[in-house]
Amino acid sequence: MTFRQWEKAFKKRLSRLPGEERERALDYYAELYGDKLDAGNSEREIVRGFGDPKAAADKIVAEWAESSSAQSRATRPRTAGDTAARAAVAVLLFLFVGLPLLAVVFCLAAAGAALLVSGFAAILAGIAYDAYFLVQLCMYGGAAYVAHIGIGLATAGAGALLVPLFLCCTKWLFIGCGKIFVLTGRIVSGKREAY
Amino acid sequence: MDAQLKKGLLDVCVLAVLRRGESYGYKIIADIAPYIEISESTLYPILKRLEISGAVTAHSREFNGRLRKYYAITEKGQRRILEFVEDVKEFERIYEFILQGGNV
Numbered sequence: 186m187t188f189r190q191w192e193k194a195f196k197k198r199l200s201r202l203p204g205e206e207r208e209r210a211l212d213y214y215a216e217l218y219g220d221k222l223d224a225g226n227s228e229r230e231i232v233r234g235f236g237d238p239k240a241a242a243d244k245i246v247a248e249w250a251e252s253s254s255a256q257s258r259a260t261r262p263r264t265a266g267d268t269a270a271r272a273a274v275a276v277l278l279f280l281f282v283g284l285p286l287l288a289v290v291f292c293l294a295a296a297g298a299a300l301l302v303s304g305f306a307a308i309l310a311g312i313a314y315d316a317y318f319l320v321q322l323c324m325y326g327g328a329a330y331v332a333h334i335g336i337g338l339a340t341a342g343a344g345a346l347l348v349p350l351f352l353c354c355t356k357w358l359f360i361g362c363g364k365i366f367v368l369t370g371r372i373v374s375g376k377r378e379a380y
Numbered sequence: 381m382d383a384q385l386k387k388g389l390l391d392v393c394v395l396a397v398l399r400r401g402e403s404y405g406y407k408i409i410a411d412i413a414p415y416i417e418i419s420e421s422t423l424y425p426i427l428k429r430l431e432i433s434g435a436v437t438a439h440s441r442e443f444n445g446r447l448r449k450y451y452a453i454t455e456k457g458q459r460r461i462l463e464f465v466e467d468v469k470e471f472e473r474i475y476e477f478i479l480q481g482g483n484v
Contacts, residue, residue, distance in 0.1 A: 212449070213405065213424050219446050220406035234420070241421045248425040252432070 188218050191232045198242030202249055210245050290362045297358035304348035311341025390418060391435075392464045394426055398436060398453040399461065405449065427451060435460050 195214065199207045214235065221231045235241060314337030322330035381389075390412070397403055397411045405423060412418050430436040435457035440447045 209428075210424065212447070214420070216446070216448055217405050217420050219444070220404070220448070223444065224406070236419075236421065244421050245424060248428070252429070 186232050188228055188232055191235060191238045195238035195242050198239045199245065201246050206245075206249055210242075214241075286365060290365050293358050293362050293365075297355040297362075300351045300358070301355040304344050304351040307344025307347065308341045309344075311337045311339070311344060313337075314340060386416070389416060390422065390426055391430060392461060393418075394423070394430060394451075395435060395453055395457045395461050398451055398457065402450045402452040404451065408451070430457065 192211065192214065196207070196211060199210055202210070217235075218231055221234070222228070226234075315334050316337075318330045318333040318337065322334065393412045393416060394408055397408050403411070405420070405427070408427075409418055409420065409423055427436070427438075431438055431451070433456070434454060436451045436453055438449055438451050440449050442448075
């Protein structure tokens with residue numbers, strides 16, 4: 186393959202580039218060819234060193250596309266269409282991601298709160314139960330009431346034992362809810378950035 | 381060598397060559413090649429990127445009846461080399477840390 190043939194194939198493959206970029210790339214290789222020729226290399230050696238013209242062109246086109254895309258992301262002014270698109274995406278994300286996640290988080294938080302309350306409720310229920318049957322015992326006497334008092338004490342005791350565990354579970358549930366919020370926020374802001 | 385790492389290194393290598401004085405494509409490749417692998421297709425986007433970022437300037441001059449593009453380093457390019465040197469110092473500290481198996 187001669188350099189002219191190489192250059193022709195190279196130029197054809199660069200057709201995707203704007204005119205100025207294409208001329209710049211062609212000038213670059215033409216200059217290199219001239220310098221290598223002056224340095225004593227043969228045309229065949231030079232062309233072999235340049236490699237496949239299509240591959241060389243594809244590399245240049247890929248770099249140009251990447252840098253153009255990065256520049257347009259950085260400098261593209263917002264248009265009304267962009268704002269409307271972003272608003273539409275935000276609404277859809279809120280409806281199909283945000284709302285269900287809020288519902289899940291609310292339910293988890295409610296479960297956590299209920300768990301915390303249940304331990305104390307068991308204690309209070311046990312105490313109330315004891316109080317009632319203590320009064321009954323005082324008024325009417327009887328072993329049955331003593332048994333009931335025992336049950337109340339056991340309930341209060343179980344509640345007291347479970348409160349720390351429930352406290353821990355509630356804490357982790359609320360931490361989990363917080364993490365879900367943060368993750369959702371990241372997903373939503375990531376999607377918005379893409380637009 | 382990792383492709384992204386090499387890409388960053390090549391940018392600075394080109395700037396280092398230009399720090400000695402203005403140069404052109406073929407000579408830049410010849411000066412860098414003994415130290416790190418570089419091809420014509422690799423140099424082109426590097427020069428373009430450096431020019432766009434303001435690290436180098438380019439101008440054409442006639443040579444042997446044809447035009448040759450010469451590149452010269454700018455203040456920004458000089459600062460980029462200094463930043464790279466600082467990065468390497470930090471890299472050396474991390475390298476020592478890794479070499480010692482994560483022990484301080």
